[in-house]
Amino acid sequence: MLSNRIVVYRAERGWTQQDLADRTDVSRQTIAFVEKNKYNPSLILAFKIANAFGVPLTDVFDYKEE
Template sequence: MIWNRIKVLRAERDWTQADLADRVGISRQAVISIEKYKYTPSLELAFKIAETFGVSIDEVFKYGEEK
């Protein structure tokens, strides 16, 4: 499973799901799905999300076993 820290990173910046969606160019529903692990973003989208936060991809996403 691909884990992510999107919710934490958004909170640190005081961004809503809609704010992130607008910055990345995806729908708010897509952000919700990624945060809830219902959708795994493409590699291209994952890099775009990391770039939007101004961090490396491994600071946003991590591959690992289920918790």
Template sequence: MLHNKIVVCRAEKGWTQEELAKRVGVSRQTIATLEKNKYNPSLILAFKIANVFEKPITDVFDYQEE
């Protein structure tokens, strides 16, 4: 399962879900769904999110086998 640290990274920047969504180019609802781990992003979206946070993808997303 893919887990993420979007909430933590967003808090470090002081951004709202809406601000992050605008920077990434998605809806606020997409960010909310990702933060709840109800949706796995495409690889492209995962890289976009990591780039916006200026972090390696592995600092934002973590894959763990179930």
């Protein structure tokens, strides 16, 4: 299972889902689905999200075997 801390990082920066979407070149809906774990991002998108926050990938995303 892939989990993420996108909501936490967005809140710390005062960003909306649209703000993050604009920084990562995806739709707001994509960010919403990733945040809610309804969509696993591609590796490229995961790196874009982490880079937007200026943190390592593993600070935003965590994978655990079910």
